[in-house]
Amino acid sequence: MRTAAIIGGGVIGGGWAARFALMGWRVRVYDPDPEAARKIGAVMEGAARALPMLYDVALPPRGEIRFCETLAEAVAEADWVQESVPERIDLKTRVFAEIGVHARPDALIGTSTSGFKPSELQDNAGAIAPRLMVAHPFNPVYLLPLVELVPGSNVAPDIVEKAKTILTGIGMYPLHVRAEIDAHIADRLLESVWREALWLVKDGIATTEEIDNSIRYGFGLRWAQMGLFETYRIAGGEAGMAHFLDQFGPCLAWPWSRLTEVPDFTPELVQLIAGQSDAQSGHLDIRALERQRDDNLVALLRALRQQGTAAGKLLIAHEKTLRTAPSSSVPMVTQTRRVPVDWTDVNGHMNEGRFGQVFSDASEELMRRIGADEDYIAAGHSYFTAETTIKYLAECHAGDAVQVTTCVTLGEGKKLRLFHEMRRDPEGDLLATCDQFLLHVSLKTRRSCPPLPEVAARLERLATEHTGA
Numbered sequence: 081m082r083t084a085a086i087i088g089g090g091v092i093g094g095g096w097a098a099r100f101a102l103m104g105w106r107v108r109v110y111d112p113d114p115e116a117a118r119k120i121g122a123v124m125e126g127a128a129r130a131l132p133m134l135y136d137v138a139l140p141p142r143g144e145i146r147f148c149e150t151l152a153e154a155v156a157e158a159d160w161v162q163e164s165v166p167e168r169i170d171l172k173t174r175v176f177a178e179i180g181v182h183a184r185p186d187a188l189i190g191t192s193t194s195g196f197k198p199s200e201l202q203d204n205a206g207a208i209a210p211r212l213m214v215a216h217p218f219n220p221v222y223l224l225p226l227v228e229l230v231p232g233s234n235v236a237p238d239i240v241e242k243a244k245t246i247l248t249g250i251g252m253y254p255l256h257v258r259a260e261i262d263a264h265i266a267d268r269l270l271e272s273v274w275r276e277a278l279w280l281v282k283d284g285i286a287t288t289e290e291i292d293n294s295i296r297y298g299f300g301l302r303w304a305q306m307g308l309f310e311t312y313r314i315a316g317g318e319a320g321m322a323h324f325l326d327q328f329g330p331c332l333a334w335p336w337s338r339l340t341e342v343p344d345f346t347p348e349l350v351q352l353i354a355g356q357s358d359a360q361s362g363h364l365d366i367r368a369l370e371r372q373r374d375d376n377l378v379a380l381l382r383a384l385r386q387q388g389t390a391a392g393k394l395l396i397a398h399e400k401t402l403r404t405a406p407s408s409s410v411p412m413v414t415q416t417r418r419v420p421v422d423w424t425d426v427n428g429h430m431n432e433g434r435f436g437q438v439f440s441d442a443s444e445e446l447m448r449r450i451g452a453d454e455d456y457i458a459a460g461h462s463y464f465t466a467e468t469t470i471k472y473l474a475e476c477h478a479g480d481a482v483q484v485t486t487c488v489t490l491g492e493g494k495k496l497r498l499f500h501e502m503r504r505d506p507e508g509d510l511l512a513t514c515d516q517f518l519l520h521v522s523l524k525t526r527r528s529c530p531p532l533p534e535v536a537a538r539l540e541r542l543a544t545e546h547t548g549a
């Protein structure tokens with residue numbers, strides 16, 4: 081098990097701690113704030129509910145999060161040190177000096193800085209400078225995969241590759257920012273929208289809620305799956321990007337934006353913005369808002385995953401690395417997962433159709449184990465389900481851990497019969513059972529036929545083992 085040290089356990093440090101721990105890393109936190117453990121506990125509670133729902137497999141066993149009395153103790157054994165103290169260069173410089181004294185000579189060091197260039201931090205960092213990189217995440221760190229990795233020119237390519245491997249391993253998308261620049265890439269884009277929005281409120285054009293609506297009902301949905309350039313390419317119609325630039329390029333010279341002006345944060349403006357924000361969502365506490373945000377993000381990410389695009393493509397690739405070798409237990413464990421938030425219905429529990437999906441996924445896992453895998457299917461053979469009887473025995477809800485075990489009750493020629501049991505947690509109460517009858521088919525004729533001999537043999541062996549016959 082690898083160790084991550086989190087220096088500064090606020091909003092961002094808490095998110096890093098949760099992501100590392102949920103991906104099976106041991107985590108050591110140093111934060112002098114006596115409230116830090118409580119705050120990280122609250123972040124961890126939300127993260128432990130949300131992150132596992134993204135995946136169709138179980139996450140690795142959770143790593144322990146320990147709070148340390150000193151920075152020295154926190155970094156002593158760390159493979160990765162993530163600095164997340166407030167955005168002040170004097171403070172970050174002092175923290176790096178201390179990390180340099182106590183961290184292992186091979187530890188990689190990331191800074192969450194939103195805006196400082198890596199060279200500004202490396203200049204006073206002494207021996208750790210060649211291992212210190214900007215690793216700028218996005219809130220909530222445990223759900224959003226993007227991390228801007230800005231090494232600058234002081235970090236060797238092999239160290240950058242090691243950093244990318246670690247970040248990819250915990251499910252993130254390290255965007256290698258090749259040239260260092262104030263505020264990297266994404267914060268520059270975010271700041272331009274934020275600045276424009278503040279002017280719109282100050283000038284009385286729109287309220288905070290109207291601005292949020294202009295994003296969430298429109299271009300925010302486009303950005304999440306295609307970004308900016310691909311979206312505008314489509315906006316150019318059949319003539320594409322060149323036509324789009326031809327049509328809208330000249331507008332850039334018109335007074336459409338106030339991008340270089342800074343609004344004066346007078347007490348009146350602060351009161352106006354804070355007041356409108358309170359009217360919009362002041363009835364919800366921060367944890368309720370976080371939960372709403374996290375549930376929406378899980379549902380959006382799972383929709384992208386279903387399409388195999390954007391961040392969903394990354395999820396699929398990461399999930400492959402999380403699959404563990406099947407055990408030879410009887411009955412076979414064929415599913416271990418969390419109930420995702422988009423599987424619930426009007427009654428607030430898992431929809432009956434999703435039970436069918438879990439059992440179908442369990443059958444596909446069994447098919448893989450008997451050799452009726454992707455290659456077998458591509459070669460024109462498969463199983464079709466002919467009959468399913470599900471008994472619903474207890475409710476389950478979003479976030480619940482469930483496990484399916486499967487017995488082969490008949491494996492004879494083209495006939496395959498399975499009996500699945502779904503439980504809460506490995507040893508919890510029985511939630512549902514499924515008696516399923518499948519027929520082996522030729523995908524060319526779409527008619528039933530016997531399986532290939534090696535699949536038939538494996539199936540017969542399993543049926544004997546599972547029925548004791």
Ligand SMILES: NC(=O)C1=CN([C@@H]2O[C@H](COP(=O)(O)OP(=O)(O)OC[C@H]3O[C@@H](n4cnc5c(N)ncnc54)[C@H](O)[C@@H]3O)[C@@H](O)[C@H]2O)C=CC1
Pocket residue numbers: 087088089090091092093110111112113116164165166167168171175192193194195216217218219
């Ligand atoms: N909040 C955000 O949306 C994002 C922030 N960031 C960056 O992450 C960093 C941290 O920001 P937040 O988590 O928002 O701030 P925060 O104020 O929530 O947390 C900072 C934490 O650092 C602790 N701290 C202060 N001095 C310390 C020291 N000497 N040693 C250890 N801990 C110390 C504080 O007690 C506090 O818990 C900043 O560099 C910020 O720019 C990056 C991405 C997004």
Ligand SMILES: C[N+](C)(C)CC(=O)CC(=O)[O-]
Pocket residue numbers: 194217218219267270
């Ligand atoms: C406002 N901010 C500059 C701290 C934002 C970030 O750095 C990234 C984010 O999560 O929006």
